Amino acid sequence: MGTSIVAYQLPLDDLVSVDQVHLTKEIEAERNIDIPPENLLMSLKLNSQQKYAYNKILEACFASHRHSFFIDGPGGTGKTFLYRSLLATLRLQGYIAIAVATSGIATSILPGGRTAHLRFKISLDFSKNRTCQLNKQGSVAKLLLESKLILWDEASMTKRETIKTFDDLLRDMMESELPFGAKVIVFGGDFRQILPVIEQATKEVLLQSCFLNSPLWYKLHKLKLTENMRTILDPQFSEFLLRVGEGREPVNLNSKITLFRDLVIPYYDKEESLNRLLHSVFPDLTLYSQDPYSMINRCILTPKNNSVDELNDIMIRRFPGELHTYISSDKAIDQRHQDDYKDFLNS
Numbered sequence: 001m002g003t004s005i006v007a008y009q010l011p012l013d014d015l016v017s018v019d020q021v022h023l024t025k026e027i028e029a030e031r032n033i034d035i036p037p038e039n040l041l042m043s044l045k046l047n048s049q050q051k052y053a054y055n056k057i058l059e060a061c062f063a064s065h066r067h068s069f070f071i072d073g074p075g076g077t078g079k080t081f082l083y084r085s086l087l088a089t090l091r092l093q094g095y096i097a098i099a100v101a102t103s104g105i106a107t108s109i110l111p112g113g114r115t116a117h118l119r120f121k122i123s124l125d126f127s128k129n130r131t132c133q134l135n136k137q138g139s140v141a142k143l144l145l146e147s148k149l150i151l152w153d154e155a156s157m158t159k160r161e162t163i164k165t166f167d168d169l170l171r172d173m174m175e176s177e178l179p180f181g182a183k184v185i186v187f188g189g190d191f192r193q194i195l196p197v198i199e200q201a202t203k204e205v206l207l208q209s210c211f212l213n214s215p216l217w218y219k220l221h222k223l224k225l226t227e228n229m230r231t232i233l234d235p236q237f238s239e240f241l242l243r244v245g246e247g248r249e250p251v252n253l254n255s256k257i258t259l260f261r262d263l264v265i266p267y268y269d270k271e272e273s274l275n276r277l278l279h280s281v282f283p284d285l286t287l288y289s290q291d292p293y294s295m296i297n298r299c300i301l302t303p304k305n306n307s308v309d310e311l312n313d314i315m316i317r318r319f320p321g322e323l324h325t326y327i328s329s330d331k332a333i334d335q336r337h338q339d340d341y342k343d344f345l346n347s
C-alpha cells in the first residue's frame with residue numbers, strides 16, 4: 001500500500017489534469033459561442049414547413065426516444081435559416097448544440113461551425129483509416145456526450161462511409177446499438193446540388209458513395225422544405241431551378257438545357273459582354289463603397305478560378321477609393337491554435 005496523495009498536501013489546482021482542463025475548455029468554448037441577436041428572432045419568422053421541422057426536432061431533443069432527421073430542401077428553401085434558429089434556441093437555454101458541415105465554406109455561415117472531419121477527427125482518406133481518431137475518454141467525446149443536438153449541413157456531399165464511421169463512433173460512445181447512439185442528429189443538404197467529390201469517379205461510383213445509398217438513410221425521419229425563400233418574388237425562376245435540379249427540364253438534341261432569354265447576357269465580344277455582366281450584377285459601385293451591406297447578396301460564380309481573378313481585377317480597378325493590399329496567412333501565429341483555425345485558414 002502506498003501513501004495517500006492527501007498526505008502530500010499538494011495545492012488543489014495541481015490535481016486537475018491537463019486533459020480535464022482541455023475538457024472544460026471544449027465545453028466552455030461551445031457554451032460561449034456568440035448567439036447573433038437576429039438569430040433569436042428567426043424562430044418567429046419561420047414559414048410553416050420550417051416551423052414544423054423546428055418543432056419536431058426540438059421535441060426529439062427532449063424526448064426519451066430520440067431519433068435523427070434529414071432536412072431535404074432545394075437551394076434557397078431556408079435550411080440554413082432553420083439551422084440558425086435551432087442553434088440559437090438551444091444555446092440560449094444553455095444546451096450544447098454542435099454545428100458541423102462537410103465543407104469549410106458552409107461552416108462559416110453557421111455560428112460556431114466546424115468541418116465534420118475536423119470536429120469528429122474522421123480521416124478524409126478511407127484507404128488509410130476508417131475510424132474516428134477520438135479518444136473515448138477525451139474532451140471531444142465528452143462534448144459529444146453532453147450535446148443536445150448535432151447538426152450536420154451538406155450531408156448530401158458526404159460519403160456514406162463517413163456517415164457510417166460517425167455512427168460507429170456515437171454507438172460506441174453512447175454504448176447503444178441504436179442509430180447514432182440515440183443522439184439527435186440533424187443532417188441537411190440537397191442532393192440536387194453537389195454529390196461527394198471523388199477524383200475520377202464514374203457517375204455510378206458517385207451515386208453509390210452517396211448517403212442515400214447507406215442503410216442509415218432509412219433510419220432518418222425526413223423533413224422537406226419546398227418553398228424557395230430566396231426567390232420568393234420570382235416563382236417562375238424557382239420552379240425552373242427545381243426542374244433543372246430534379247432533371248425534369250427538357251433538353252435539346254445536344255442534351256443541353258435552353259435558358260430563358262432574360263437570364264442570358266448575349267455575347268458580342270468579350271469586353272462588352274463582361275461589362276454587361278458586371279453592370280447587371282453590380283449596377284452601382286459607388287453605393288457599395290459607401291454601404292457594403294448592399295453588396296453582400298450579390299455575387300458572380302464562375303466555373304474556373306482564372307475567370308474569378310479576371311473579374312476581381314476589373315472590379316477592383318473600378319471600385320471607388322484608394323487601393324489597399326491586405327496579406328493573409330494560412331498559419332496561426334501561435335502554432336497551438338493551428339488546428340482550431342484550420343477550416344478558415346485553408347478555405
Ligand SMILES: Nc1ncnc2c1ncn2[C@@H]1O[C@H](COP(=O)(O)OP(=O)(O)OP(=O)(O)O)[C@@H](O)[C@H]1O
Nearest residue numbers: 045046047073074075076077078079080081229230
Ligand atoms: N422564414 C424566412 N423568413 C425570411 N427569410 C427567410 C426565411 N427562410 C429563409 N429566408 C431567407 O431566404 C434565403 C435563403 O435561405 P437559406 O440560405 O437558409 O437557404 P438554404 O436552403 O440554406 O440554401 P442553400 O442550399 O442554397 O444554401 C436567405 O436569404 C434567408 O435569409
